[in-house]
Amino acid sequence: MIDELGLAYEDGDRGRHRRSAESPRRRGRTVIAAVVAVLLLAGLGGAAYWGLDRALGFFSAPDYAGGGADEVVVEVRDGDTLRQIGVTLVKADVVKSDEAFVEAAEDNARSENIQPGFYTLRRQMRAKDAVALLVNLDNRVVKGVAVREGLSVVQTYQVLSKATGIPVAKFQAAGKDPKKLGVPDFWFTRTDKTKARPSLEGFLFPKTYEFPPNATAESILRAMVAQFLQEAEAIDFVTTVEKERGGISPYEALVVASLAQVEAGVPGDLGKVARVAYNRAYGGSFPCGCLEMDVTVNYWLELNGKPTKASKDMTVAELDDPRNPYNRKLRGLPPSPIDNPGAAALQAAMSPPVGDWLYFVAIDKKGNSAFATTLAEHEKNQATARANGVL
Structure with a gap:
């Protein structure tokens, strides 16, 4: 055996000579050894491949094998x-x-x-x-619900019900406690003498939503409140109002945003309308210190299930009803927002332009308004509106 092993280290000629002179028995033994060697190498290669495959599988991310x-x-x-x-x-x-x-x-x-x-x-x-x-x-499960700016809670519930099939009554029940739906308690703090009327009004942010098929009235309203809080945070609404709006609360600014949303005929007038509201309620130069905006009267009519009206069709009793907490003649701002304002209206109420305006009126059919600081100027603007067929 030692001699045979030593043959492998002899020079090439001697090795060839010895292999060529082997006996048939030795040649058979050599063939068998060669076959065994091939099988052994094949086995080792297979094991190596199997080991590599297992190693790659060990380091690959776990994944399901089927289509689900x-x-x-x-x-x-x-x-x-x-x-x-x-x-x-x-x-x-x-x-x-x-x-x-x-x-x-x-x-x-x-x-x-x-x-x-x-x-x-x-x-x-x-x-x-x-x-x-x-x-x-x-x-995609597309169930888009478009909620536009300026809709009241009552109107929003109707839109949501029509789009989702959830009865209005379920939205009414779910919306009774705004704090339970995520509105922080501080939002209902006011610095004026008017008591806040906690409701969802103002907190159902308008946008197009996609709700899951199994959405409930509560989960939908909660999502809309969360969107409002996100939008308010994005523009730093609370901090800016507290710093720049003369000590009024964010809730009062939200009320002003709702007024601007419904009163401004075009986006460019949102800021000026907000300024008029501030000047009338807090400026000290408007005779009654009140808003004197008919939209607050309409809001009260809607809350009580009555049809809203154009200003010219409202009776004196409706305009100046002392039992109406949204009476246009009451000093200061109303107890709550009157609709759900969008981002532009929030921005306008947060940072309105500087001006002494106390009056405004739509002067064309596109909705553009003219603003005035005196009653005489306002009357001229009203004449322009009549000439344009607006009033």
Whole structure:
């Protein structure tokens, strides 16, 4: 055996000579050894491949193997990263790991176009299949509800009910306690002598919403309140009002925003209308120290289930009803907002332009208003409005 091993280290000629002179028995033994060696190498190679495959599997992200079953609706929130979407899908048991989802999304060029909203997916599906469904807008559960600026709570409930099929009565019941829906208690603090009337009025932010199929009246109203708080924070509404509006509370500024929203005929007049409201209620130069705006009377009529009216059709009893807490002749601002203002109206009430205006009137059919500091100027503007067929 030692001699045979030593042959491998002899020079090439001697090695060839010895192998060529081997006996048939030795040649058979050599062939068998060669076959064994090949099988051994093949086995080692297979083991190595199997080990490599196991190693790669160990380091790859956990993923489901099938296409999934049992539909589930998941939400992609505005601003979500791929990782955040992956976490949402893991919680819903759609994908096995957020790592697998991120890897699959990065391999799909269309994943950059995943839109916020609700999607119908399946539980326990491959990550790449989940990505494919998310980039396909046909899988979005689109139940958009457009709530425009200036709608009162009463009107908003009607819009929501029509779009979702949830009875108005359920919205009314859910909306009775604004604090339970997320409105912080400090919002109902006032610095004037008028007592706040806690309600959802002013806090149902107007925009187009997409609610999940299983949404309830309470969850819808809570989402709208959360949107309002987000919008107010984005423009630093509370801090700015407290610093710049002469000591009035954010709630009073919200009341002014609601007045501007419904009184301004065009967006460009929102700030000036807000300034008129401040000047009348707090400026000291308006004779009654009141708003004297008919829209507050209409709001009271609506709250009591009565039809609203044009100013010219209102009776003196309706205009100056002493039992009406929204009476246009009462000093200061009304007990609550009279509608739900949008972002531009909030901005206008927070930072209105400087001016001594006490009067305004729409002077054309586009809704543009003329503003005046004296009654004489206001009367001239009214004449212009009549000439243009507005009054």
